[in-house]
Amino acid sequence: MRTRPAHRTTWTVAVPAALAAGLLLSAPGTGRATDMNHVAGPNHTASTSHIAAPNHTAGSPDPTPTSTSASEPGSPKTVSSGWSIPWGLSWLPDGSALLTERDSFKVYTLTQSGTKRHIGEVPNVVITGGEGGLLSIAVSPSWKSDHYVYVMHTAADGNRIARMTFDGSALSDYKVLVDGIRKNTYHNGGRIKFGPDGYLYATTGDAQSPDLAQDKTSLNGKILRMTPDGMPAPGNPFDSLVYSYGHRNPQGITWDAEGRLWEGELGDSKYDELNLIEPGKNYGWPICEGGCPATGMTDPKRQWPVAEASPSAVAYADGAIYMAALRGERLWRIPVAGTSAGTPKAYYTNHYGRLRTVESVPGPGTKSLWLTTTNADNNGDGEAGSDKVFQIDLR
Secondary structure (H helix, E strand, O other), X not given: OOOOOOOOOOOOEEOOOOOOHHHHOOXXXXXXXXXXXXXOOOOOXXXXXXXXXXXXXXXXXXXXXXXXXXXXXXXXXXXXXXXXXXXXXXEOOOOOEEEEEOOOOEEEEEOOOOOEEEEEEOOOOOOOOOXXXXXXXXXXXXXXXXXXXXXXXXXXXXXXXXXXXEOOOXXXXXXXXXXXXXXXXXXXXXXXXXXXXXXXXXXXXXXXXXXXHHOOOOOOOEEEEEOOXXXXXXXXXXXXXXXXXXXXXXXXXXXXXXXXXXXXXXXXXXXXXXXXXXXXXXXXXXXXXXXXXXXXXXXXXXXXXXXXXXXXXXXXXXXXXXXXXXXXXXXXXXXXXXXXXXXXXXXXXXOOOOEEEEEEOOOOOOOEEEEEEOOOOOOOOXXXXXXXXEEEEEO
């Protein structure tokens, strides 16, 4: 368990756009950190921090992202408290959300006014003593007609994606769609979301076996893309579920207003990453961590020293990617325009603890986020029931 700072503050930090080029390159690490996502090292660094990774995209330059005219997050307001490791969050058509608890295997509905209701448990889930358990949840885009919800979780034989029915009252009808994803104590990935194309995307970790990330026949260390029945989606680059590869422990995916797919990824001992995902691309792990000079690798759009991020979920809202940081205990806002990512800015540093999931609140004209903590996990210092769900209005 890592040590928390002696106090927490609510200030924000704008960080320089670039550092010396030599800092962009790094050899792959070999171990875990104090929060088990990274190699052990100092629990804080000087706030110099994010690094602008090189961009080798050909063609005309994209517009420079700017935050001067865009909204920024206000003060968090508590929607609901009394949670224990809320991990997954997905919206129902009525504007309420489904949330999972990682270690209890329970699923709840939560209204925007804060009414919480237990609707069932997901069967066949196991914990790993680390990061495994009941992870993400995704509501079918056709829920009004099919009443399907999808879950990604750890089971006795590995990580899997399953489908259940939620009729508005309770969960039922568990069916495995994808299995054969290796599990381990750590590096289980676990985020699932439906994309704007109607297909289901999933992030998988390398299960602490780094070479799996470069093995295109393995489902580990990948972003997967599938039909609602768990089959490879049309147009996938390798005629399999694999959409991109070379990932270490991705836990966040989101799409911007133009439908581009962005991913947040936990690094090893040096850099965490924000990547722009394209089909068939290799994102470098374990050959590189952060910006990569090796031929055939795709550089991150932004990268951070691991003590300042350890990103889990990412969400797009009003011209920016929001990235929830676990070890970094802050919310990063990264303006994006086209394929470019601008200068990140940190909010709520050390004030709310480990931030796990961030999602944009649906609704016409709505500019708000929901944000969850997971201070009750094995790397936090909170007791069971100490986690919260916040609403953050963008202004």
